[in-house]
Amino acid sequence: MSNLKIPKCDIEMSNLKIYIQAAQQISIQQPLSESWMMEPVFYDEPLVKAINPSFRDFMAANEARRMGNVMKRALVTALQVLRDSRVEHPDAMMTGTGLGCLDSTEKFLNAMVENGEQTLSPTHFMQSTHNTIGSALAIYTNTHGYNTTYSHSSMSFDLALLDAWMQMKIGKIESALVGGHDEMVDSYFELLKKIGYVGAEGMVPCGEVAVSMMLNRRMSSGQLCELAGITLYNTSSLDELKSNVEDMLKEAGMTVGDISAVMTGVNGNPWHDHYYQAVTNELFADVPLLHYKHLFGENFTASAFGVYAAAHCLKKGSVPSCLYDAGTPRTCDTLRTILILNQMNGSENSLVLLRKV
Amino acid sequence: MVEPIFVTGAGIVSAIGVGKAETLASLKASKTGIGPMKYLSSIHSDLPVGEVKLSNAEMMQMLNVADDSQLSRTVLMGRIALREALDEARLTGDQLRRAAFISATTVGGMDRRELFYAQEKDCDALHAAIATQGCGSSTERIAEPFGSFAMLSTVSTACSSATNAIVTGANMLRCGLTDIVVVGGSECLSMFHLNGFNTLMILDSQQCRPFDRDRAGLNLGEGAAYLVLETKRSVRRRSVKPLCRLSGYGNACDAFHQTASSPDGEGAYLAMQEALHEAGLMPGDIQYINAHGTGTPNNDESESRAIKRVFGDHVPPVSSTKSFTGHTTSASGSIEAIFCILAMQHQFLPQNLNWHTPMDEGIIPVISQQTEHVCEASAKNIDAPAKVIRHILSNAFGFGGNDSSLVLSKCDA
Amino acid sequence: MEELVLELKKEIIEALNLEDVTPEEIDADAPLFGSGLGLDSIDALELIVLIEKKYGIKLKDPSAGKAVFKSVNVMAKFIAENRTK
Numbered sequence: 001m002s003n004l005k006i007p008k009c010d011i012e013m014s015n016l017k018i019y020i021q022a023a024q025q026i027s028i029q030q031p032l033s034e035s036w037m038m039e040p041v042f043y044d045e046p047l048v049k050a051i052n053p054s055f056r057d058f059m060a061a062n063e064a065r066r067m068g069n070v071m072k073r074a075l076v077t078a079l080q081v082l083r084d085s086r087v088e089h090p091d092a093m094m095t096g097t098g099l100g101c102l103d104s105t106e107k108f109l110n111a112m113v114e115n116g117e118q119t120l121s122p123t124h125f126m127q128s129t130h131n132t133i134g135s136a137l138a139i140y141t142n143t144h145g146y147n148t149t150y151s152h153s154s155m156s157f158d159l160a161l162l163d164a165w166m167q168m169k170i171g172k173i174e175s176a177l178v179g180g181h182d183e184m185v186d187s188y189f190e191l192l193k194k195i196g197y198v199g200a201e202g203m204v205p206c207g208e209v210a211v212s213m214m215l216n217r218r219m220s221s222g223q224l225c226e227l228a229g230i231t232l233y234n235t236s237s238l239d240e241l242k243s244n245v246e247d248m249l250k251e252a253g254m255t256v257g258d259i260s261a262v263m264t265g266v267n268g269n270p271w272h273d274h275y276y277q278a279v280t281n282e283l284f285a286d287v288p289l290l291h292y293k294h295l296f297g298e299n300f301t302a303s304a305f306g307v308y309a310a311a312h313c314l315k316k317g318s319v320p321s322c323l324y325d326a327g328t329p330r331t332c333d334t335l336r337t338i339l340i341l342n343q344m345n346g347s348e349n350s351l352v353l354l355r356k357v
Numbered sequence: 358m359v360e361p362i363f364v365t366g367a368g369i370v371s372a373i374g375v376g377k378a379e380t381l382a383s384l385k386a387s388k389t390g391i392g393p394m395k396y397l398s399s400i401h402s403d404l405p406v407g408e409v410k411l412s413n414a415e416m417m418q419m420l421n422v423a424d425d426s427q428l429s430r431t432v433l434m435g436r437i438a439l440r441e442a443l444d445e446a447r448l449t450g451d452q453l454r455r456a457a458f459i460s461a462t463t464v465g466g467m468d469r470r471e472l473f474y475a476q477e478k479d480c481d482a483l484h485a486a487i488a489t490q491g492c493g494s495s496t497e498r499i500a501e502p503f504g505s506f507a508m509l510s511t512v513s514t515a516c517s518s519a520t521n522a523i524v525t526g527a528n529m530l531r532c533g534l535t536d537i538v539v540v541g542g543s544e545c546l547s548m549f550h551l552n553g554f555n556t557l558m559i560l561d562s563q564q565c566r567p568f569d570r571d572r573a574g575l576n577l578g579e580g581a582a583y584l585v586l587e588t589k590r591s592v593r594r595r596s597v598k599p600l601c602r603l604s605g606y607g608n609a610c611d612a613f614h615q616t617a618s619s620p621d622g623e624g625a626y627l628a629m630q631e632a633l634h635e636a637g638l639m640p641g642d643i644q645y646i647n648a649h650g651t652g653t654p655n656n657d658e659s660e661s662r663a664i665k666r667v668f669g670d671h672v673p674p675v676s677s678t679k680s681f682t683g684h685t686t687s688a689s690g691s692i693e694a695i696f697c698i699l700a701m702q703h704q705f706l707p708q709n710l711n712w713h714t715p716m717d718e719g720i721i722p723v724i725s726q727q728t729e730h731v732c733e734a735s736a737k738n739i740d741a742p743a744k745v746i747r748h749i750l751s752n753a754f755g756f757g758g759n760d761s762s763l764v765l766s767k768c769d770a
Numbered sequence: 771m772e773e774l775v776l777e778l779k780k781e782i783i784e785a786l787n788l789e790d791v792t793p794e795e796i797d798a799d800a801p802l803f804g805s806g807l808g809l810d811s812i813d814a815l816e817l818i819v820l821i822e823k824k825y826g827i828k829l830k831d832p833s834a835g836k837a838v839f840k841s842v843n844v845m846a847k848f849i850a851e852n853r854t855k
Contacts, residue, residue: 061790062808093610098491100513109549113474117400117552119823122815125553126615126756129463130492130513135757138610144627147610147759148521152511153493159510163525166532191477194485232508345497348509558815558832617811 016217018168018227019357022084023213023308026050026073027296028205032080034312037320040295046199047189048297050208059140066123067136068103070183073210074133075140078177082141084222085214091173092146094163095134096156096180098300101127103185133181146173154265156180157211157304158232158342158350164215165230179212180304196271198298203268207297211304213311219357225314228252228337229353236347238282245283245339248351256283260332261319263290263306263340267298275346277327289328290319290338303342307352310338314356359635362527363599363768365587366446366539368438369695371580372407372682375419376441381699383681384707391564391576391683397546398472401555405564406546407578407683409434420502427487428498429466430579435499435543438581442539443503446585446597450504457508457535458500459526460583461518461542463687466490468547499543507535513687515755516649517608518542519582520690520763524606526586536591541691543581550686551577557616565652565684567677568661568722570714575651578683582691601698604748604766605636611758617655622663624760625649629667629750632762636748640668643764644746645706647697648722649754650677651684656754661719676723680710690753690761697749697765704746775846782842785820786813798842814839821845826854 028043029036031053050073055064058076067075074095082088099105104127111120126132131149138147146167150159157180164176184206193199198206215227229248235241249255262284264276280289296305313319319332335356342350369376372390373383383390394402396412409416416433417424420440443449448456470477470488477488490498496511512522519542526538554560554577561574592599609631611624618625633640649660657677664672678696685692696707709722747770754760779793782802786809800806803814814835821827821838827849829835838848 062788065787065789066812098493108553109471109474112548112552113471117548119819120552120556121819122553122556122616122812125550125556126812128549128553129515129756131515131755131757131759132615134514135610135612135615135759138612138758139614142612144610144612144623146608147514147757148525148608149513149759150511151492151513152496152509153491155493155510163528166528166534170528170531172528187478188489191480191485191489194480194482195489196482197489232510234506234508347505556815556819558818614810615812 018165019216019219019223020225020227020311021214021216021220021223022081023211023224023311024077024080025305025308026053026077026210027305028207029295036295040322043205046205047184048205048207050210068101068127070101070181071133071136074179074181074212075136077210077212078137078179081177081212081214085216085220087175087214089141089143090145090175090177090214092164092167092176093134093137093143094160094176094178095149096160096301097130097133097149097151098153098156098182100130100151101132102183102188104128106185106187137177154300154303154342154344155232155348155350157301161307161352162230162232165227168215168217174217176215177212178215180209180301182209182299182301184208184299200269203298204293205297207299207302209299209301209304211308213308223357224311226355226357228355231351233349234347235349238278241279241349242283245351248353252353254337258337259284259287259339260334260336261288261290261338263292263310263338265293265303265306265342266291266325267293275343276341279341286329288330288332289325290323291325292323295322303350306340306342310340310354314338314354360531361589362530362603363587363589363592364584364601364603364698365592365597365599366442366448366585367600367695367698368441368445369582369692370409370434370437371685371692372409372578375411375437377695377699381703384696384699385705387708387710389564389681389710397548397551399548399551401551404560404562405576407576407685408546409579427469429469429490429495430545431462431464431466431468431495431543432498434545434579434581435460436502438541438543439499439503439583442583442585448537448585453504453506455535456506456537456539457510457526457529458496458506459510459512459522459538459540460496460499461512461522461687462492462495462544463513463515463518464544464547464550465492465495467549468545471548514759515757516684516686516689517753517755517759517761518687518690520753520761521608523584523690523694523763524608524761527603527606530586530588536588538586539583540586541583542688544579544685544687546577546579559653561652564711565680566711567650567652567680567709568657568716568719569712570716572652572654572657574653575679576683578685580682580685580688580692582688582695584691584694599768601701602766602768603763605632605638605764606762607631607635608761611760613758615757618659618754620659620662622659622666624758625660625663625752625754626666628760628762629663629752632750632764636764636766638748638764641671643673643748643750645700645749646673646675647693647707647749647751648675648677649752650679652679657716657719660752660754661716664720672720674706674723675720676707676709678707694751694763694765697751701746701749701765701767771846771850774850775842778842778846781820781824785816796842801841802839821849824855825849827852
C-alpha cells in the first residue's frame with residue numbers, strides 16, 4: 001500500500017538544514033567508488049563509455065532484461081544510495097536527464113524510418129520517454145512519493161536538485177533521491193561533435209553519467225555534507241551573477257570570504273570555458289579553483305559529478321590533487337565550503353553551495 | 358497559512374481552437390477537433406487525430422516569423438499560446454525578468470529530426486543542430502522572442518508533464534524564489550510517438566470514447582497551453598485581475614508498470630488526495646472533475662476506481678475532454694487546466710463526447726453541460742446537482758505512473 | 771513442427787532478451803504468461819511484433835494474443851497454420 005506522508009507546511013522542519021547523506025556514481029572512473037581521488041584514470045579518446053559494475057550483484061537477470069545501460073546504472077547507484085542512507089522509501093524522487101534512454105530512442109527512430117513505420121518494438125518506445133528512468137526507480141523500490149523528471153540540457157540535474165531543495169524548504173518532504181543520468185551512443189556522438197558540444201580538439205572526453213544522491217533533513221552518521229544553498233539564474237551579466245552569489249551566501253550566513261574552493265564545469269573547449277573564466281577571474285580571483293570534467297567527462301548531466309565529487313571532498317576534509325584546475329591561484333588550507341558553478345549557453349547558471357558538517 | 362496562488366494569464370492552442378475564445382466556443386458547442394490526419398505525414402493516416410488546424414507556415418505567419426523549416430511545430434504552437442498568456446497577464450519586458458518559465462515537452466524537436474532523418478548520417482553542422490534539438494532547447498526557443506526570463510526549466514514526465522510544470526512553478530512561488538512563474542507545456546504530433554503508441558496497441562481507429570464500455574483506446578492530439586501564476590503580493594503590486602486560484606496540487610507515483618496503471622489506481626488516488634488536502638478541501642467541495650480519461654481500457658478503469666476511492670458514493674460530475682482534443686500528451690495538463698478555468702468562469706460542464714454505454718463499475722461521465730440538469734445516468738453519482746462550480750479537480754496521469762492532480766478554485770471560494 | 775518449435779524458442783529468447791534462458795529450459799507446453807517465464811503485457815506486444823516481422827501474421831487485436839501465446843506449442847501451431855512468410 002501507500003507510504004506517502006500527507007504533506008504539510010511544517011515551519012519547524014523548514015528551518016532545519018538539508019544534508020547530502022550519500023552519493024554514488026557510475027562513470028568512466030571506477031564505479032561505485034571514490035578510488036578516482038587517489039587513482040584517477042585519464043583518457044585520450046573523445047568518447048569513453050562508462051565502466052559498468054556487475055549488474056548481477058544488484059538485480060536478477062529477469063528484472064534487468066528490459067533495461068538499457070543508463071537505466072541499470074541509475075538503478076544500481078540508487079539502490080546503493082538507499083542502502084548507504086538506510087532510507088527505504090524516500091519522500092520524493094527527482095531525476096535529471098538530458099537525453100534519457102538514448103539507445104532506445106535511436107533504435108526506435110532508426111527502425112521506424114527503415115521499416116516504413118511497421119513492426120516496431122514497444123519496449124524501445126516505452127523507454128524513449130525521458131521519465132522512464134525515474135519511474136523505473138519508483139517501480140523497482142515500490143515508492144509512491146513525489147516523482148518527476150527534468151530534461152533541460154546541461155541544467156537537467158541542477159533543476160532536479162533545486163526541486164528537492166525547494167520542497168524541503170517549504171516542509172513538504174524530508175528525504176529525496178536526486179539523480180543525474182545520461183548515456184551516449186556512437187551515432188549521436190557524431191551529431192554532437194558536429195555542433196561542437198563534444199569531440200573538439202583539447203576537450204575532455206564525452207562520458208556517461210549515473211549519479212544518485214540522498215538528500216535528507218535529518219542528520220545521520222556518515223552523511224557527506226550540508227547542501228547550504230542552490231540558485232539557478234538566467235543572466236549574462238556578471239554583476240547580476242555576483243549579486244545572486246552574494247544573496248545565496250547571505251542566506252546561508254556566509255560571505256565570499258567563506259568559500260574554500262570553487263568548482264567549475266570547464267571542459268577544455270575555449271568557446272565554452274571562457275564564460276567560467278570570466279566569472280572566476282572577476283568574483284573568485286584568489287579562491288582555489290577545482291574542476292571535474294577532465295575525470296568524469298562531458299555530458300548533459302555531468303554537473304551531477306561536480307556535486308558528487310565536492311560532497312565527498314567535504315566528507316574527507318581535503319581536496320585530492322587531481323581535482324585542482326591548472327589555473328588555480330593556490331591550494332586549499334582548510335576545506336569548509338565548496339561552491340559549484342555550472343553554466344549553459346553563457347546565460348543559464350547554476351550555483352550550488354556545499355558546506356562541511 | 359499557505360500563501361494563495363493566483364492564475365493571472367492563460368493562453369492555449371489545440372484541435373478545438375487557437376486562443377481561449379475559440380476554445381470556449383467549441384467546448385460549449387460540443388464540437389470535437391478530432392478528425393482525419395491532415396498535417397502530419399504518416400503511413401498510419403487512417404488514425405483519427407486532434408491536430409491544431411494550422412500548418413507550420415500559417416503559424417509562422419501568425420508569429421511574424423520568416424518561413425523556417427528548422428522551427429519545430431512544438432515551438433510554434435508554444436509561442437502562440439505563450440503570447441496569449443503573457444498578454445493577458447500584461448507580463449512583458451522588465452516584468453518578465455522576475456518570472457521563471459517552466460515548460461513541458463517530451464517530443465521537443467523530434468518532428469523536425471524525423472523529417473530529415475534519412476539524410477542524417479553524413480549531414481552538416483546545420484542539420485546536426487536540428488537533429489539534436491532536445492526538450493530543453495524547445496523551451497528556450499519558445500521563450501526567446503518574449504524576452505529574458507529569470508530562469509528556464511523543462512519538465513518531461515510524459516502525459517503529466519504540463520501538470521508537473523504547474524506543480525513545480527507553484528512550489529517555486531511558495532518557496533519564495535520568485536513572485537511570478539509561467540508554466541505549461543507544448544507538444545506537437547510526431548511520427549515517432551504516433552508509431553510508439555501504435556505499437557503499444559492503445560490507439561482507437563475511431564474517435565475515442567472515454568469511460569464507455571466499448572472504448573478501444575486513445576486518439577493522439579497536439580497543442581500548447583501556458584498559465585501565469587502569481588503570489589497575492591505580485592497581483593497587488595502589478596494591479597492585475599486574477600482568473601482563479603490554484604488552491605491545491607498533488608504528485609504521486611503509481612510505481613506499478615511503465616505503461617499501465619495499477620488496478621486500484623494507487624498513484625492517482627494519492628495524487629488526488631494530496632491535491633484536496635493541500636487545498637484544504639473535502640471531496641464534497643469539488644463540483645467537477647476533469648479526468649485524465651484517455652479512453653484506453655486500462656486508464657479509464659483504473660481512474661474510475663481511484664475516483665471512487667476518493668469520492669465514495671458522492672462522485673461529482675466527471676468528464677474527459679480528450680474526446681474534444683485527443684490526448685495532447687505533455688501539454689494535456691495545462692490545456693485541460695485552461696478548460697477547467699473556462700468552465701469555472703462561464704459556469705458550464707465540458708461534456709464527455711462520444712459516450713454511449715456505461716462501463717462495469719466505471720464512473721458515468723457528464724453528457725450535459727448544465728449544472729442544474731443532471732441526466733438520469735449521472736444522477737447515480739452525485740447527491741444533489743451543484744449550482745455553482747467553485748472548485749475543480751483536474752487529473753493528468755503519465756506513463757511510468759507519474760500521476761498528478763490540480764485543484765482550481767474561484768478567487769473568492 | 772519440431773524445427774519450428776525450436777526456432778520459435780530462440781526467437782522468443784532474443785525478442786524478449788531472456789539472457790539467462792536456453793531453448794532447452796523452455797517447456798513447450800508450459801504457460802508463457804503468468805507463471806514460468808513471468809512475461810507481461812509488454813512482452814505480449816513484442817511477441818505480436820515478432821510474429822508479424824518473422825512470419826507475416828498481423829494480429830490486430832491485442833487481446834487475441836492471450837489465446838495465441840498460451841504456450842510455445844500453441845504458438846507454433848498458430849504460426850504453421852497462418853504464416854505468410
